[in-house]
Amino acid sequence: MPTYGNTHTTTSVTGLQTTSFREEARHIIANAVNANESKDVVIFAGQGCTSAINKLVTALGINKGRRRHRASKRPVIFTCPFSHHSNLLPWRESPCADEVQIPEAEGGGLDLKELERQLQRHQNRPLKIGSFAAASNLTGMLIDVDKVSKLLHKYGALACWDYATCAPYVDIDMNPKDDPTAYKDAVFFSGHKFVGGPGSPGVLVVKKNLMNNEVPTMPGGGTVLFVTEKAHSYLSNKVEREEGGTPDILGSIRLGLAFQLKQHVGPQRIMDLEREHVRHVRESLGRNKNIMLLGRQTDDVDQLPIFSMMIRFGDRFLHHNFV
Secondary structure, eight states, X not given: OTTOOOTTOOSSHHHHHHHHXXXXXXXXXXXXXTOOTTXXXXXXXXXXXXXXXXXXXXXXXXXXXOOOSSXXXXXXEEEOTTOOGGGTHHHHTOSSOEEEEOOBOTTSSBOHHHHHHHHHHTTTSSOEEEEEESBOTTTOBBOOXXXXXXXXXXXXXXXXXXXXXXXXXXXXXXXXXXXXXXOOSEEEEEGGGSTTOTTOOEEEEEEGXXXXXXXXXXXXXXXXXXXXXXXXXXXXXXHHHHSOSSOOHHHHHHHHHHHHHXXXXXXXXXXXXXXXXXXXXXXXXHTOTTEEEOSOOSTTSOBOSOOOEEEEETTEEOOGGGO
């Protein structure tokens, strides 16, 4: 990249050109996830999904504070048993919020009846957040994100989605046109799982009204309007104040190109191929009596071709180091 320069400056040709490349990547991603320019913001966030989720947790202010004695005054986070660690531990470590885990339904996916019961039970909490995996990284099982988002919004809860497992394959829609109540308050994913994406950062796409924290989640270079000997003032621009420090410039640009490739192929075509892979694996491995595929291997469960399995050896199972 012959015109490489730091994006924190536009006073040079190199800085201006590099900034333009990176902002074009942001624009590509925003269009791909149907982000609303006036309501949503795309933020590049360091080390994959972990950084993206921690940024949201910090912006909401639930990473600190004291635990209130009265439960009715505490935020509540709804999670699921197949959350990947990046989408579980940051919420669980909150010193001021309660975690409620929603079990898996008998036929797969989230138990929506139990989720509604818990939403009703906690409806008076000051802040309710549902943060679920859009797909299991153990079994590949896909969740009906629109249906769950609608239910969360019915009870005034935020709908936050971890797309780390499935972002390269499925359509991500922040603002579905056919059902406005199925909008997503936040989605997060890792760039490194995309074709052409290794070395790229995590991404947080979030409603701007959730990023009203007075102090940036990572204050430092590039986040301030001015600094004097005794005072300073942070920028109001959501992107600039939340992307402090020298960013992963090349990784961000690379992720924009990876998204461009995904959109060129088309999520529908990608998922058609993925479902064919699922069918092939189920048919071939399912015939082997010594292989136990974990999860619900039925046609009514939509999934990515991600499989966890156990290998029978007599009346036991082999340790994974034998496989």
